[in-house]
Amino acid sequence: MDQLIVAKFGGTSMADATAMLRSARVSKDHKAKIVVVSATSGTTNQLLELANKAVKGTWEECEKIISAIEAKHHLIASDLKVSPQQQEVVNQLLKEMSTLAQGVNLLRECSPRAKDQIQSIGERLSSVLFTSAVQKVFESEENVKWLDVRTLMNTDSQHGRAVPNITKISNKCKKVLPNLRSEDIVYITQGFIGKDDLGITTTLGRGGSDYSATLIGEGVGADLVQIWTDVAGIATTDPRICPKAQPIDVISFKEAAELAVFGAKVLHPTTLSPALRANIAVFVGSSYEAEAKGTWIKKSSDATPLVRAMAIKRDQAMLTITTPKMMNAYGFLANIFNAFAQNKVSVDAITTSEIAVSMTVDADTAHNKELLHDLRKLGDVAIEEKLALVSLIGNNINHTPGLGSRIFKSLDNINVRMICQGASKHNFCFLVNDPEGPDAVKRLHYEFIESQL
Ligand code: ADP
Ligand code: ASP
Ligand code: MG
Numbered sequence: 001m002d003q004l005i006v007a008k009f010g011g012t013s014m015a016d017a018t019a020m021l022r023s024a025r026v027s028k029d030h031k032a033k034i035v036v037v038s039a040t041s042g043t044t045n046q047l048l049e050l051a052n053k054a055v056k057g058t059w060e061e062c063e064k065i066i067s068a069i070e071a072k073h074h075l076i077a078s079d080l081k082v083s084p085q086q087q088e089v090v091n092q093l094l095k096e097m098s099t100l101a102q103g104v105n106l107l108r109e110c111s112p113r114a115k116d117q118i119q120s121i122g123e124r125l126s127s128v129l130f131t132s133a134v135q136k137v138f139e140s141e142e143n144v145k146w147l148d149v150r151t152l153m154n155t156d157s158q159h160g161r162a163v164p165n166i167t168k169i170s171n172k173c174k175k176v177l178p179n180l181r182s183e184d185i186v187y188i189t190q191g192f193i194g195k196d197d198l199g200i201t202t203t204l205g206r207g208g209s210d211y212s213a214t215l216i217g218e219g220v221g222a223d224l225v226q227i228w229t230d231v232a233g234i235a236t237t238d239p240r241i242c243p244k245a246q247p248i249d250v251i252s253f254k255e256a257a258e259l260a261v262f263g264a265k266v267l268h269p270t271t272l273s274p275a276l277r278a279n280i281a282v283f284v285g286s287s288y289e290a291e292a293k294g295t296w297i298k299k300s301s302d303a304t305p306l307v308r309a310m311a312i313k314r315d316q317a318m319l320t321i322t323t324p325k326m327m328n329a330y331g332f333l334a335n336i337f338n339a340f341a342q343n344k345v346s347v348d349a350i351t352t353s354e355i356a357v358s359m360t361v362d363a364d365t366a367h368n369k370e371l372l373h374d375l376r377k378l379g380d381v382a383i384e385e386k387l388a389l390v391s392l393i394g395n396n397i398n399h400t401p402g403l404g405s406r407i408f409k410s411l412d413n414i415n416v417r418m419i420c421q422g423a424s425k426h427n428f429c430f431l432v433n434d435p436e437g438p439d440a441v442k443r444l445h446y447e448f449i450e451s452q453l
Helices: 017-029 043-056 059-080 084-107 112-138 166-176 209-220 253-261 272-278 332-342 363-367 369-376 403-410 434-448
Strands: 005-009 034-037 144-146 186-190 193-195 201-203 224-229 250-252 281-286 295-298 307-322 350-352 356-362 380-394 416-421 427-433
Touching (some): 005 017, 017 059, 017 112, 017 224, 034 209, 043 059, 043 084, 043 112, 059 084, 059 112, 084 112, 112 144, 112 193, 112 201, 166 209, 209 224, 250 253, 253 295, 272 281, 307 434, 332 369, 356 363, 363 380, 403 427, 403 434
Parallel strands (some): 005 034, 005 224, 034 186, 144 186, 224 281, 250 295
Antiparallel strands (some): 193 201, 281 295, 307 356, 307 380, 416 427
């Protein structure tokens, strides 16, 4: 029996009609049965800017953004020579965008629900246009169908970071796509967006289309999820920071998950959870260079280098909660974690001393009034912003004598603010001032990767 394959194409793979046709060919050559797409390049940012200007700016400013989005999508539609029905759907979606922006502009308020509805336009538009591109490549309209992912992607109602309901997704996949393996149809659908139990559109968080792809893969019982992007797989660090970043052929789920969680944008942080649960292989490749090797993410890899890769998370904040009450006390850490849990905020790295606990969070969290209010009941809270969390990802990284000295020698005269080591075999991370982050990555990449070539 043929493998059941889900493929995902990111925004850069949807940049224009040429990129769409190229990606359509890749999806055909690599036998994808379900194709999940992101909004066209830059569109989600434009839609968020539109929502923002509708609240705080003038209608003229909104119109400028609306015109830019309209022009970009009309151009792709005309280059692809979409069918009259597809053109009508595009027109309707652009009209919906404009109406939503008008509503927000009148109210001068954009609820999280409205923001998700506005953002959803991006993926809904690109998926209609991409359906046309895939139909061209297959030279068939009947065998390539557009699918509204909201019929599958059930989530809770936390707009902007909705949590998918795995059981419901799996049931809906069986109901909506009962003959997936046997029928000769390719489905084109949207990443990033979902629907809650009330039927309201939600989003999974920025970059969430990767996560959509593995969730759908899990839901339909796929054998393989392919993530097609603008780089030929996962590299030893972000090639934008180090042009000499080396491609990785095979990486374990655990290492790749650490990379994703600690900032490697190539995968959304939660992408690998469904794949791990359902034991689905994941491949990351370039839609621009599909013949290049790419990276396989597997349960385990034969090579287990001490240092595999470096990741960086920019714009981090450190919260330090200090109280003498912590001395010889119990339950204090539980109270702190409880405050984070109640406010649904995740922590990346944490260190404790006898009277203080420091933790790193995304910059937005440093302004989360409810969380700060709860933490201030437990002690003094100091906030440091404009930090970067730099991580080394590898194997047995917590048990290797001399590693720390190599790291800190290469970071000579970069001020290290907090160090986290020991909890994971796969991760060693520390905080530096944000502007020094890329330099820290370059130096570590030289020490552990380039100088070893
Ligand atoms: P897409 O639009 O396809 O989702 P993204 O921009 O979200 O693409 O992710 C791809 C980008 O991730 C690359 O262009 C690269 O700059 C960045 N990146 C960060 N870390 C890594 C890494 N270790 N390997 C490869 N790419 C990385
Ligand atoms: N379009 C969404 C974003 O830009 C989701 C994605 O691209 O993965 O965040
Ligand atoms: Mg992405």
